[in-house]
Amino acid sequence: MAAEARLLGHGGIRAVAQAAGVSETTVRKGVDELESGAEPLGRVRRPGGGRKKAVELDPGLRAALLGLVEPDERGDPMSPLRWTTKSTRKLAEELTRQGHRVSADTVGDLLRDEGFSLQANAKTVEGAQNPDRDAQFHYINEQAKAHIDTGQPVISVDTKKKELVGDYKNAGRQWRPAGEPVQVKTHDFLDRQGPAKAIPYGIYDIVANIGWVNVGTDHDTAAFAVASISRWWQARGRHDYPAANRLLITADAGGSNGHRTRAWKTELAALAARTGLEITVCHMPPGTSKWNKIEHRLFSHISMNWRGKPLTSHDVIVSSIAATTTRTGLTVEARLDTDTYDTGVKVTDAEIDALPMHRHRFHGDWNYTLHPADTQSASQAADAAREDTVPVRAAAPSGPAALRDPELTGMTCGQLDAVTAELTPLLDRRREEIRHQRRGTARHRSRGAGAKDKLETADRILAAILYQRKIGTQELLAQLFEVDRSTITNAVTEVRPILEQHGHRIPAAAARFRTPKDVAAYLDDTQHEIKTAC
CATH class of the missing domain: 1.10.10 (Arc Repressor Mutant, subunit A)
Incomplete structure (x- = not known):
């Protein structure tokens, strides 16, 4: 302020004071400091002065x-x-x-x-992982290589997010004249009088880098999923692979094409019969759908292509999907499917058992093959030769001795015998203590007299180990041991705490079985019999 006042000359002090909103004395002090040659800047307060933090x-x-x-x-x-x-x-x-x-x-x-900052949530916690997750990825990779090397098609399938059809907001932005955004509805409630929704089901050809999307208008059911694959095969697959006799499908573990969906398997069996294709399905492990190739090679590009664009009609959706391309050469075809697909379809156990379906030796619940009905016998022989699936026989395993197989128990025969020898006296003593408490008095009969146990102690231990291995339900084990389910339940209840107390951790098996026929087929494999020494 003093420097400005000196530049203004006469009357400068008053003018600067009025402009700066300070007193003339303050400005005059500054002028005196400049004229005296004193240091204009420096500490005003003594060290340590001022307001404390x-x-x-x-x-x-x-x-x-x-x-x-x-x-x-x-x-x-x-x-x-x-x-x-x-x-x-x-x-x-x-x-x-x-x-x-x-x-x-x-x-x-x-x-x-203190090192804090504003941070958002980070999606890093995946929860419990299946112990066979990585092994399943390797298995899918091996199956894909085997199909590709022989010129067979390999496709990745899934249902994209359902889309509302109409003047609804679509995430993203697009270039438009400034101040002229597309006008859309203020809410996303479904308009019952409009065209409702669109259900895009995608089929991605991994080798050819070609997408095919069937846009449904009814329900996302297993019938719709298989119908979409059938339409792809008629429109593209049979022309792109004229010599194909096998088809590999990689799919998520849930949804309309989930591994627990019975209707999915029955519809695929019908498709195999119509096309003459041997259809192999490999499911992604639970919780890993983001690694399904269709997600990041097809669906993500579709979402980017129509970002910021209201999906006002099914025609707009089909056209937007078909216009999707990438610099790596992706091309997409899309069709509108106006057929109706009923929900709540029930598939019985008998219908599942009658399917020409063979579960693979590794995780038969995730990996299985459906054969054309007229070539089932030949396919069974081919499967046995390839060792990737198991032919089904009618007979069940002959008694508990056959269930001591190391692949079922996860132990060698010597290890199983050692565990049995260790736990047998403990179990017998525990059962005697429980019976004594119930009687309230000493035993009247000699040991061994009276009704016999339905399962020997060794068989109870074996049943509990098999249940811990999760090869099947208690109902299945009851059929295998030829007892009622309550006997298996009691055996598991008795044995499992003692196994844990003595440090015997029983890991889950890779194989899963639903019927005694599945177990019999697994045990009937010739290589399996060679290495089984129990």
Whole structure:
């Protein structure tokens, strides 16, 4: 201010004082300092002068703040901030309520000093993983290579997110004249009078890098999924692979094409009979649908292609999908499917058993092959030669001795005998203690007299181990041991705690069985019999 006043000359002090809103004395002091040649800048206060920081005046402030922003499991459970957004303003209010007067800006400075920053949730926790997850990925890769090397088609299938049809907001932005956005509805409620929704079911040819999308208008059912694959085969597959006699499908573990969906298998069996194709299905392990190739090689590009564009009709959806391309050469075809698909279709056990379906030796619940009905016998022989599926025989395993197979128990015969020898006296003593408590007196009959146990102690141990291995349900084990289900339940209840107490951890098996025929077929494999020494 003094420098400006000197430049203005006479009357400059008053003019600068009025412009700056200060007194003329202040400006005059500045002029005197300049004219005296004194240092214009420097410390005004002595070292240590001025207002102290909040944390210096209040030593408990920092600890109180950290107590509020710690993770919920370590913070104060009675704090009102436990269930609210911890903004700097709310943190300042809570600290003030506790007796620490502080502003929101100071709270922000303290948090940054302590290494805190604003962070969003990170999607990194995948939950429990199936122990065979990586092995299943390797198995799918091997199956794909085997099909591709012989010129057979390999496709990835899935249902894309259902889309509302009409003037609804679609995520994303597109170039338009400034201030002229596309006008859409203020809500996303389904308009019952409009064309409702679109259900895109995609088929992605992994080798050819070609997508085919069947846009349904009714329900996402197993029948719709297989109908989409059938339409792809008629429109593209049989022309692109004229010599094909096999088809590999990789699919998610759930949804209309899930591995537990019975209608999916029956519809695929019908498709195999119509086309003469041997259809092999390999499902992605649970919780890994994001690794299905159709997700990042087809669906993601479709979403980017129509971003910011309202899907006003089925024709717009079909045209937008068909116009999707990438720099790596992806091409897409799309068709509208106006057929109706009933929900609630029931498939009985007898219908499943009658299917020309053979489960693979590795995770037969995830990997299975459906054969054309007229070539079932020849296909069974080919499967046995390839060792990837198992021919089915009618007979069941002959007694518990056949169930001692190392592939079923996860132990060698010697290990199983050692566990049995270790647990047998413990189980017998425990059962005698329980019976003595029930009788309330000493035994009247000699040991071994009276009704015999339905299962020997060794068989009870074997049944509990097989159940721990998760090869099947208790109902299946009851059929294999030729007892009622309650006997298996009692055996598992008795044996499992003793197994855990003595450190015997029984891992789950890769094979899963539903009927005694499945177990018999598994045990009937010739190579399996060679290595079974029990």
